[in-house]
Amino acid sequence: MRLLQYIDSAKAVENRFTRRQIMAEAKKLGGAGLRGQVAGKTALSTVGVSGSGLTYRGYDVKDLAENCEFEEVAYLILKGKLPNQAELDAYKTKLQGLRSLPAELKTVLEQIPKDAHPMDVIRTGCSMLGNLEQEDTSVMGVFPTQEACVDRMLACFPSIICYWYRFSHDGVRIDENTGDSSIGAHFLHMLRGEKPNELHERVMNVSLILYAEHEFNASTFTARVCASTLSDIHSCITGAIGTLRGPLHGGANEAAMDMIEKFSDADHAEQEMMGMLKRKEKIMGFGHAIYTESDPRNAIIKEWAEKLSQDVGDTVLYPVSVRCEEVMWREKKLFCNADFFHASAYFFMGIPTKLFTPIFVMSRLTGWAGHVMEQRADNRIIRPSADYTGEELRPVTPIAERD
Ligand SMILES: CC(C)(COP(=O)(O)OP(=O)(O)OC[C@H]1O[C@@H](n2cnc3c(N)ncnc32)[C@H](O)[C@@H]1OP(=O)(O)O)[C@@H](O)C(=O)NCCC(=O)NCCS
Structure with missing residues (x-):
């Protein structure tokens, strides 16, 4: 449910919730990371819209x-x-x-x-x-x-x-x-x-x-x-x-490459991935904040990664990548995002990971x-509000009296 819908909802109004209570409730409903909240309009793209x-x-x-x-x-x-x-x-x-x-x-x-x-x-x-x-x-x-x-x-x-x-x-x-x-x-x-x-x-x-x-x-x-x-x-x-520099965003393709190049073959990849999952480590190149079942970009780049793999006579990196994909789906229902097969595709073209x-x-x-x-x-300055979690209002203690 979106935050604004919740605030406007009969439940919130009837119960006369304070703003803080509403925000806390919205957070439980998925407000953290602004997930699911509409923050503006665009005619440029749609992501994960059904169909x-x-x-x-x-x-x-x-x-x-x-x-x-x-x-x-x-x-x-x-x-x-x-x-x-x-x-x-x-x-x-x-x-x-x-x-x-x-x-x-x-x-x-x-x-x-x-x-x-x-x-x-x-x-x-x-x-x-x-x-x-x-x-x-x-x-x-x-x-x-x-x-x-x-x-x-x-x-x-x-x-x-x-x-x-x-x-x-x-x-x-x-x-x-x-x-x-x-x-x-x-x-x-x-x-x-x-x-x-x-x-x-x-x-x-x-x-x-x-x-x-x-x-x-x-x-x-x-x-x-x-x-x-x-x-x-x-x-x-x-x-x-x-x-974009952060590993949770654009940096994931590099992190995926660092991981897959350590695996000697598909079985080794599976064994290591299982260990990482057991240790609850985040595996780069998987999951997405909006897509829930697949990233439409993955199938496309995967196909090209396979072609490049054949072109260079690779027998390790592509099978390793495919096994990683299988393990993540089987164990966690997590799918490759756009970054995962980009890693091997770029590698096969001789592009340095960095x-x-x-x-x-x-x-x-x-x-x-x-x-x-x-x-x-169509501008208006973007200035959202925060859910305050700090101290209640208090006077300034004179400096000589502070701990
Ligand atoms: C993309 C990403 C940031 C989305 O984050 P999100 O929407 O906040 O999803 P969450 O982190 O809440 O994930 C939900 C669950 O799946 C797990 N999960 C998500 N992505 C995972 C991953 N790549 N490896 C292992 N577990 C993962 C989370 O640990 C969480 O498990 P929990 O409920 O037991 O805590 C996240 O999937 C991620 O960090 N992926 C790896 C980085 C990456 O590839 N980024 C490029 C995105 S295009």
């Missing part, structure tokens, strides 16, 4: 992953419609022209140590970009350059990640202009120093589509709260990156930005 697992602007994510490139989906999310061929070509050409990093940003990236967390790197990169190429916020509540800022971030986030990674790890200053037309291929090209094959480019497209948008998840909500203060878009996205979550950023930027624009278009 359609995940839709972006009315399109099933499966349909989009099968038939579109990531740039088409980015266009859909940011501009409200799927592009026709001419619009897509023009959009991709425009983004290609925005991939170079300003020299000052490169200087900053070169100062960041090799052992930095890559999510901190992209957070700093985004924030620095906001200093160098500020959004026009000169007239309060009017944002004439927001779309240009988003295009720029979409085009150059992969460059920020790869520039820092290759410089700090290999001592190489990469060329951010690879000539690849898609963001996914461009990223792999900069990372590995060579053009990716068609399979890898396709998987990157699918992966970026699957991660692009997910309603009021924690990082998106962060972006919306920031936008509701009429702050600039780089602040909104920087805050969202910080929120870059998994920054790829999520390259994609989810579209959803965050879509929500920022939506919030700005």
Whole structure:
């Protein structure tokens, strides 16, 4: 039951509950973590609505992953419609022209140590970009350059990640202009120093589509709260990156990888998983705050992980992942979320584990930005209330008399 429905309910009114009692009751009914509470409106996506697992602007994510490139989906999310061929070509050409990093940003990236967390790197990169190429916020509540800022971030986030990674790890200053037309291929090209094959480019497209948008998840909500203060878009996205960094949100694909690569085969995986469950450990890449029976993104990325596994002749990681899935469902009725099979898929493409979550950023930027624009278009500052659990009102004891 939603909190507002409860507060309005006959039971609450008849019993003349105090606000604190109502909040306590709501918490019992599932208020913790704001689960199940509607916090605003969106036309961008539906998550877990019956009959359609995940839709972006009315399109099933499966349909989009099968038939579109990531740039088409980015266009859909940011501009409200799927592009026709001419619009897509023009959009991709425009983004290609925005991939170079300003020299000052490169200087900053070169100062960041090799052992930095890559999510901190992209957070700093985004924030620095906001200093160098500020959004026009000169007239309060009017944002004439927001779309240009988003295009720029979409085009150059992969460059920020790869520039820092290759410089700090290999001592190489990469060329951010690879000539690849898609963001996914461009990223792999900069990372590995060579053009990716068609399979890898396709998987990157699918992966970026699957991660692009997910309603009021924690990082998106962060972006919306920031936008509701009429702050600039780089602040909104920087805050969202910080929120995505946590292991309960975007960091789960990396944690899943760390786990599965320790298992020597499927039986070993089962034995270890049973032990973890017995110890009541949380297993990353499983469960979801909204989906209750499956994550629609899982079947899609799982299929591609299997293809990649065959492509590289893997006989361990994919069977291990499948066994983990079986054990979790059998023992706990917990299912893989989008992150679990992303781990092996990225591994098979030679992507270092520490870059998994920054790829999520390259994609989810579209959803965050879509929500920022939506919030700005119909804004009221987001300011919920808290259920106070502290001391009753009391006077200040003079400092000399305190313990
Ligand atoms: C996604 C997640 C944060 C959702 O959290 P939530 O809606 O608050 O769900 P809960 O944590 O209340 O889980 C309900 C129960 O399932 C268990 N559970 C949920 N996810 C679990 C997991 N991944 N491994 C083991 N047990 C899990 C919880 O311990 C809890 O058990 P309990 O009732 O005995 O305490 C949670 O499932 C999780 O931490 N998953 C792992 C991290 C992850 O993959 N995040 C990416 C999300 S896309």
